[in-house]
Amino acid sequence: MALDTLDLSVFIALAVAVLAYLAKQKLFPTKDDSGFLPASSNSGRNLLETIKRNGKNTLVFYGSQTGTAEDYASKLSKELSSRFGLKSMTVDFSDYDFDNFGDIPNDILCFYLVATYGEGEPTDNANEFVEWLENEADNLSSLKYTVFGLGNSTYEFYNSMGRKLNEKFEELGAERFATYGEGDDGKGTLDEDFLTWKESVFDTLKNELDFEEKELTYEPGLKLEESDFLTIDDSEVSLGEPNKSYITGTKDLSKGPFDHSHPYLAQITKSRELFTSNDRSCVHIEFDISNSNLRYSTGDHLAVWPSNSNENIETFIKAFGLESKNDTVFQLKKLDPTIAIPFPTPITYGAVIRHHLEISGPVSRQFLSAIASFAPDDASKQRANKIGNDKAIFAQEITQNLFNIADTLLYVSQGKPWTKVPFEYLIENVAHLQPRYYSISSSSLSEKTTINVTAVIETEKKDNRWVTGVVTNLLKNIEIVQNKSSDKPVVTYDLKGPRGKFSNFKLPVHVRRSTFKLPSNPNIPVILVGPGTGVAPLRGFIRDRIQQKKNGSTIGETLLFYGCRNENEDFLYKEEWPEYAKELGESFEIFTAFSRHDPNKKVYVQHKILEQKDKINKLLESGAFIYVCGDASHMARDVQASFSKILAEGRGISEEKAGELVRSFKVQNRYQEDVW
Ligand code: FAD
CATH class of the missing domain: 1.20.990.10 (NADPH-cytochrome p450 Reductase; Chain A, domain 3)
Incomplete structure (x- = not known):
């Protein structure tokens, strides 16, 4: 039977559709490897099986919070493959179980690139591994390893994770095949430190382990x-x-769990500029979480997902x-x-x-x-x-x-x-965009369904070019558009987002739990030190204490030491503090340091702390907790020195002993820091 014209055109259309479908299936398989899966998914969480199945002989583990260690690991792994012909793969600690970790055979070279986060803590993805290493691991005598630690010497527990892994592996009988290395972000030499370490490891591979070195070529993965x-x-x-x-x-997007792989699209319902100066900017941002099951507690961090x-x-x-x-x-x-x-x-x-x-x-x-x-x-x-x-x-x-x-x-x-x-x-x-963290400046007791953050905008002019921070300028752009402000954004963003999903000032966020917490007994006095945006979580703490008072608790003394450049330009939440003083009554006192008030004498929070030595000494004797938040590079150290001085004088002990006392406060969580 002959096909008439209509049949023929339907037949051709169908054939084209089938061919297109088949071609698409070939090019775009719909199975899960079409995106966003952990590398381990082929062999589940069994590392030994993954190694075997993929014929690997070199593992580059990374413990990464902001993406730097991950980026170094991926580059190192590629270089080991390309330069030395090693069959290398990167390993995210959180993708695998560790029960057969001690069985990694000794012909596998293991590199560990681990960052130290916060107060000497492991990064989120290395947390469980470190716990396993400290508490469960026994014999690691077949492990051949080397470690590079990424740290910041302005923090007290500099590179503690790199050092811990190195020592613990050694203690458990593992063999280090190349030198231990450390990089220091505090001195701004992290990249160079890494390159120096890498070169020395490559020398070992060539000279002691007899690997032949080839010229570096790109081998796409x-x-x-x-x-x-x-x-x-x-x-x-x-x-x-x-x-x-x-x-x-396919998923209800208002339901969690929300974490580094699944954020909540939170609407910014309010935003405002906090500085009155022409050349600097700091925004207060309020995220509405009422339609989700995203929860936080005062002192936690909000991770804000960026776009360029x-x-x-x-x-x-x-x-x-x-x-x-x-x-x-x-x-x-x-x-x-x-x-x-x-x-x-x-x-x-x-x-x-x-x-x-x-x-x-x-x-x-x-x-x-x-x-x-x-x-x-x-x-x-x-x-x-x-x-x-x-x-x-x-x-x-x-x-x-x-x-x-x-x-x-x-x-x-x-x-x-x-x-x-x-x-x-x-x-x-190229490193992949990572969320930026902000100390939450609201109180989960007084505003359960709103998360506030306080962010200073990062901009710098270099030879007529603007150098800008990604997230802070995004927040400023939102603040300007939302408030129809006359401020000019230094850079602009697509605020609508993919398919308009970020319209109405929404941004992807998740909460990271923090250990920066008020004592559970509200009657315990607290000494809060937070210059600049360091005041953010302390504002949350004070709002917590007001709510506790409203709920009938007796509130211990609350001293706040705040510092900024100038009373009239960058005094954050200036109008709120008198309100809080009214609510908390005599138990609340604020001490301010305006560093540019007197051009001949810079005054910082550490000076104001020393001025209150008698009061502070008394409070510490009655069990007060200390909280320090903000700049990690100088402030945290100078503030700690002031407290040591006060303790030395007040208790008639040497400054060295007083320093030890402060460190013991830290161990007991009586001296807490949230510094960055
Ligand atoms: P980024 O894009 O990360 O840039 C970082 C810096 O590099 C900026 O100063 C930027 O100007 C500069 N830069 C950009 N390009 C270049 C270049 N090519 N060469 C050299 N420099 C360049 N910040 C707050 O304001 N408030 C808070 O409450 C707060 N809490 C924090 C809590 C924690 C636990 C941590 C870890 C950090 C916190 N921060 C806080 C800091 C915050 O996470 C961000 O690091 C900060 O806001 C800058 O983010 P950004 O995306 O704007 O800048």
């Missing part, structure tokens, strides 16, 4: 395949949604010549099954740049020398190698100019776009 079928209008395509649930809509500014995106796109690619949809295929696909796919180039890559921070020397092979011409390649291989030139020409990746590459190539860089390379080598 992911393959990017552009789609001929999908567009930004297809509902399965990620336009930058925080995770897959936000694309498929339009201006930084534009320069990045220009640097790599990606102008025509913004809306192109692609899928990623794993060439190495142990590599995790870091965001939901299929996705557009534009969404990756805006929502997933850390494009605006400082660039590392390692990044520049590694990307040199993709330079647009020989002259640029030579310049990239020259700058990337020389610490001093790099510091002078790149670091001191506060260049980001795009600025650096355009500077090196004198404006020529780096079109030879594969986008997979950027996905694998």
Whole structure:
């Protein structure tokens, strides 16, 4: 029977649809590896099986909070594969169980890159591993390891995690095959410290373990395949949604648990500028959590998920010549099954740049020398190698100019776009955007369904170029638009978000539990020290105590030491303190230090603390708790020294003994710090 014209056209349409469907299935498999899975998913949580199944002989473990250790681990793992032919994989501690950890055979090289967080604590993803190591691990005699610790010497427990792992492994019989290393973010030398350590480890691999070194070449772990079928209008395509649930809509998004892989889209219901100065800015932001089961308790931290500014995106796109690619949809295929696909796919180039890559921070020397092979011409390649291989030139020409990746590459190539860089390379080598943490400035007792944060906006002008912090400028942009303020944003953002999901001033957030907590007995006196935005959680504490008083509790004395530059420009929550004093009565006192009040004499909180030595001494004798929040680099140390001095004088003991006493207060949680 012959087909008539209508039948024929229906048949052709059907055939095209079937072919398109089949091609799409081939290019875009719908099984789970299409995005956002832990690398371990192929072999579950059994590390030994994963190693065996994938033929690995080198493991690069990372304990990472802000993404730096993870970024170092991924670069190191690639370099070990490419330079030494090792079969290397990165390992996120939280992806595996540790019960057979002691059975890792001794022909596997284990690298541990671990950051220390807060008061000498492990990062969230290493928490359980450290607990296991301290309490359960026994014999690790077959483990061959080396450790690099990422720390900050302005903190008291500098690099305690790196040191702990190194010592504990040794104690349990493991064999360190290369030197232990440490990097110091406090001195700003983390990158260089890491490079120095890495070079010494590579020397060991060559000279003592007889590995042959090859020239570094890029061996992709992911393959990017552009789609001929999908567009930004297809509902399965990620336009930058925080995770897959936000694309498929299959989960009730107001229900948790909310954490680093699943945020809540919280609406900012109120925002206001707190400074009155023309050149500095600090915003108070209120997130509404009433329609969710997201909960917090006073003193916790709010993690705010970032996206990049339009201006930084534009320069990045220009640097790599990606102008025509913004809306192109692609899928990623794993060439190495142990590599995790870091965001939901299929996705557009534009969404990756805006929502997933850390494009605006400082660039590392390692990044520049590694990307040199993709330079647009020989002259640029030579310049990239020259700058990337020389610490001093790099510091002078790149670091001191506060260049980001795009600025650096355009500077090196004198404006020529780096079109030879594969986008997979950027996905694998540019750090991924991480949430920023803010000490919550509200009280969970008095406002259960609102989370307040207080953020100082990070902007700096360098030779007519704005260098900007990602999240703080996003918050400022929201504040300006929400209040129809006449302030001009330094940089602007897409406030509507993917598919308009962030409209009405919503941002993805989650809460991180903190140990910075008031004593459970409200009658215990507290001494609160929080200059600048350090006052944020202390405002929450004071609001807690007011609520406790309203609930009938007797409230112990509450001393607040606050400092800023100038009473009339940056005195945070200036109008609120007299209200709190009224509520708490005589038990509340605020002492202020305005550092720029007298041009001949800088006064800081530590001076004000010393002025109150008798009162403080008495309170400490009656069991007062001390809370210090804010700048970790100088303030926390100077404040601690003031308390030691007061204790030494008040108790007639040496300053050394008083210092030990303060440290013992810390151990007993009577001296708590929330510093960054
Ligand atoms: P980022 O993008 O992270 O940039 C960081 C800095 O680098 C900025 O100063 C930025 O200007 C600069 N920078 C950007 N690009 C470059 C470049 N190319 N070269 C050199 N420098 C560059 N902050 C608060 O304001 N309030 C709080 O209550 C608060 N609480 C915190 C609690 C905790 C536990 C922690 C860990 C941190 C807290 N912070 C707080 C700090 C906060 O998390 C952010 O680090 C801060 O707001 C900056 O974030 P950002 O995204 O704006 O800047």
